[in-house]
Amino acid sequence: MFERYGIGILKGLSVTIRNLFRIPITTQYPEQRLNPSRRTRGNELIWDEKKCTGCGTCAKTCPQGSINIVTSVKTEENKYKVEKFEVDMGYCIFCGLCVEACPYDALFLGYAYERACYRRGELVMDKEALAETMERPRSGYFHPEVAAELPAQSLLVDKNKGERQ
């Protein structure tokens, strides 16, 4: 009944004043970090040298052709030796096809997200750079057993507790 008599302004004012007592949504990034999704396709591949057989399936399936693998034959063990495993992350589109294609679970996507660098050359990663480290943990993409060990993704503010999850 009172829709046209300024009641809308009062409704709006009550909405804004209730927002005054709300927890801000802003994350203060360098100090406060949210956990990404456990299945995030984060930056850079992680390559397990022990599991890799040098079959080259990842290189064949890569739509960008950014994986460069060179192998030689170890005749005494009847196996391939991986001479060079190089990924140009500048070309990578994080489609994750290589991870899904790897028959020996030797490739993973990374969980980290702060991998900016100054030179394009730094994006080309060799065998040592692709190894798993503390700064570059594995993501659970296509690997539920890895995802189970990662912390739950933090979303926005928990309404009931009034703090971040």
Place this chain on the structure above:
Amino acid sequence: MAMAMLPPDWPGNFWAHWGIFTVIILVYVLLMVLGFIWFERRSMAIMQARLGPNRAGPFGLFQSPADALKVMLKEDIIPSRADKVVHWLAPVIAFFPVMMVLAVVPFQGGALLADLNVGVLYIVAISSVTTLGVFMAGWASNNKYSLLGAMRQVATVVSYEIPVILSLVGVIIITGSLSLQQIVMAQDVPFILVQPLGFLLFFTGALAEINRAPFDLTEADSELVAGYMTEYSGMKFGLFFLAEYGEALVISSIVTTLFLGGWRGPLLPDWLWFLVKVGAVFFVIVWIRTTVPRVRIDQLMALAWKFLFPLALINLLVTAVEVLVWPDVSLWVLVPINFAVMIVLVLLWSKFFKLGWGRVNV
């Protein structure tokens, strides 16, 4: 013209009084403006579920001084085809009324630069000078957008001056004095209760006059460049900014003095009550800015002429009749009557209020 007597408890002679209060007003304006900018940014941010400036100093308190310092050090650019003298003079003329108005505002009992017996008239007269500065800025910039912005502002201020002044007259009729000191002394009941409609009209009109949202058409930060200050930079821009927030401070101070009982209040010291009330009024201004979307220019003009102006006239009439009929009645008796009058009038006029020959309902 009576320059008031010195406050009885104030040491020193006339010039000492003058000097001390000039310094007080300067410090009051500068500190409160810096504080207001911080306060507005923070509280608006929190209402929008953001954080606002929180990096420089505790709670981001040093953000405004840092910004002020930056503005002072920036290059001052004058357009080559600008009218240089007017361009230089405009920010000064826009700013100095802010300081002058505060000369008659009492910070506590008797603590004011000059207790003019025509105080309200003086405020009304002096605060109009800001418009002149704005128009000078728009003209001297030699930029059509500046000029258009300035013309919009002049149109707004000239329209809104009338309801604002008429709504003040109600207070003056009840008090029987134009001196702000006397008006505060008369407020045993805060005049916001005795004159609710007058307060509403004055506050709305004042928001339009100082270009605060939702009436900030001239500088609409999300739509226009900056209106009349497009061509200003450096400290001149800083002066315009200072004038804008200084006007908000002045309006808060005047609303406090005329409608909220000025420095009067229990427990706390008088000057602190004054500051608390000024802060509260400014918070309401910020609150409205966060809430209400910007109006169109035709809505702005229609609100002034079709809504505020007739209501201000009726409010004046009602107040005058009340004072004539019951000259000695307690102010508390008028409170329910005036509230009833306000509600009836606002509902009635909302019904009548139409834009564009009734084709567009708002």
